Amino acid sequence: DIQLTQSPSFLSASVGDRVTITCRASQSISHYLAWYQQKPGKAPELLIYAASTLQGGVPSRFSGSGSGTEFTLTISSLQPEDFTTYYCQQLSGYPLTFGGGTKVEIK
């Protein structure tokens, strides 16, 4: 099975900061990586797919990059609504797997 390691698990930042979250795969997954945002009590929302393609309706301050085994999610300027939890997911092969999550907190 493909393991995904997200880092950091927790991140403290301020409104307006640029933040980067990393997701590392245990083997190459090409570009088959998605990023999700999840707010408390809600279902996850797809932010980015195919490593770098922004899902429709997602603000342009979110961006993704990477291929193979290392990927990043960048938020260029944190907004108040961005302080929540983010997950990566690999869709290269079954079983699909998620990273452990990154909680972005207000500093």
Added chain:
Amino acid sequence: QVHLAESGGGVVQPGGSLRLSCAASGFNFRSYGMNWVRQAPGKGLEWLAFIRFDGSKNYYADSVKGRFTISRDNSENTLFLQMNSLRSEDTAVYYCAYDPLTVTSGLAYWGQGTLVIVSS
């Protein structure tokens, strides 16, 4: 618009069974593969199972293989998850979700989730 509505959650004793349903509307259900994902209280997301659009192929996470069965009724636009031999660690919110582009693009649509509690 796309709507996914899970139901069937509740409290069940360890070793018991439960059948979850996911009613789909707003898209051509019979053309898309479907997934189940769960989230234990305070924990991360765990992908559980996938079924092809025509039901011809299924995949499972190791944690539920042999205990859970994914199925679908395309005539009723409904996805199911039969859960047997339930354990306390199966306590979670269960979501159905699907990828409207390809099976490798990401889960763009999710239901609201249904809570399963395994407890004596």
